[in-house]
Amino acid sequence: MEIIRRCTNFLFGMECLGCGRASEQLDPWLCSACREELAREALAYSFPSPDAMCMFPVRPLTRRLVHALKYRGLPGMASYLVRRSTAVKGGEIAQSMALLARPFYFVPVPLHSSRFRERGYNQAQKIASALATCTGGRVCNWLSRTNFRVSQTKLSREERGYNVAGAFEPKLPRNMPSRGTIFVVDDVYTTGATTGACVHALRRGTVLDTKVCTLLYDEPVSATMDFVADCRMEWDGNYGD
Numbered sequence: 001m002e003i004i005r006r007c008t009n010f011l012f013g014m015e016c017l018g019c020g021r022a023s024e025q026l027d028p029w030l031c032s033a034c035r036e037e038l039a040r041e042a043l044a045y046s047f048p049s050p051d052a053m054c055m056f057p058v059r060p061l062t063r064r065l066v067h068a069l070k071y072r073g074l075p076g077m078a079s080y081l082v083r084r085s086t087a088v089k090g091g092e093i094a095q096s097m098a099l100l101a102r103p104f105y106f107v108p109v110p111l112h113s114s115r116f117r118e119r120g121y122n123q124a125q126k127i128a129s130a131l132a133t134c135t136g137g138r139v140c141n142w143l144s145r146t147n148f149r150v151s152q153t154k155l156s157r158e159e160r161g162y163n164v165a166g167a168f169e170p171k172l173p174r175n176m177p178s179r180g181t182i183f184v185v186d187d188v189y190t191t192g193a194t195t196g197a198c199v200h201a202l203r204r205g206t207v208l209d210t211k212v213c214t215l216l217y218d219e220p221v222s223a224t225m226d227f228v229a230d231c232r233m234e235w236d237g238n239y240g241d
């Protein structure tokens with residue numbers, strides 16, 4: 001019976017994506033208790049570096065929702081989460097954005113082509129699109145991912161970090177705008193290595209102020225070495241992530 005109930009709930013969308021319980025008051029994904037929990041999590045936004053803003057912490061609920069965005073074929077979850085974050089609700093993220101030069105350009109971290117084929121969409125693109133709609137701005141695909149990796153031995157320690165994170169190339173338009181703010185957008189920020197590599201690539205082609213905005217901040221408690229590496233990049237002053 002339990003299996004039949006779960007199948008029915010799943011098929012007819014009556015099961016909360018957060019707690020898994022059946023509910024008739026889904027919105028359409030969360031029950032009222034999980035909605036309240038999400039509203040509390042939205043207050044735990046963070047700024048892991050002066051140039052990076054993360055809308056939610058990683059908690060069981062937020063992790064499940066981002067997992068649904070990435071692996072359960074629910075691209076609409078990006079807009080659902082952005083609309084419930086303080087990025088658009090007058091919280092500190094929205095206030096920080098209000099101080100930045102407009103217009104805003106939201107640049108998604110490109111997905112590996114194999115992942116894109118598998119998933120059918122890039123979750124970072126969906127988040128960027130939701131941010132553009134909610135805060136005013138536009139999505140710009142100004143980065144591409146290359147499989148080309150330079151031999152590590154010839155690189156500085158900082159460049160090695162970027163190389164490991166993935167090689168990104170700027171894909172900027174000829175008539176590049178001369179004012180505004182760029183946001184590199186991704187789903188999760190852990191060490192900042194991936195978004196940092198994107199910022200690094202963009203700065204090769206533009207002098208526009210470049211920030212980072214992600215849905216989640218996953219505190220790298222078990223990755224002390226990565227944290228130290230991130231701090232070092234920040235102190236070096238060449239790193240905007």
Ligand SMILES: [Zn+2]
Nearest residue numbers: 016019031034
């Ligand atoms: Zn629930």
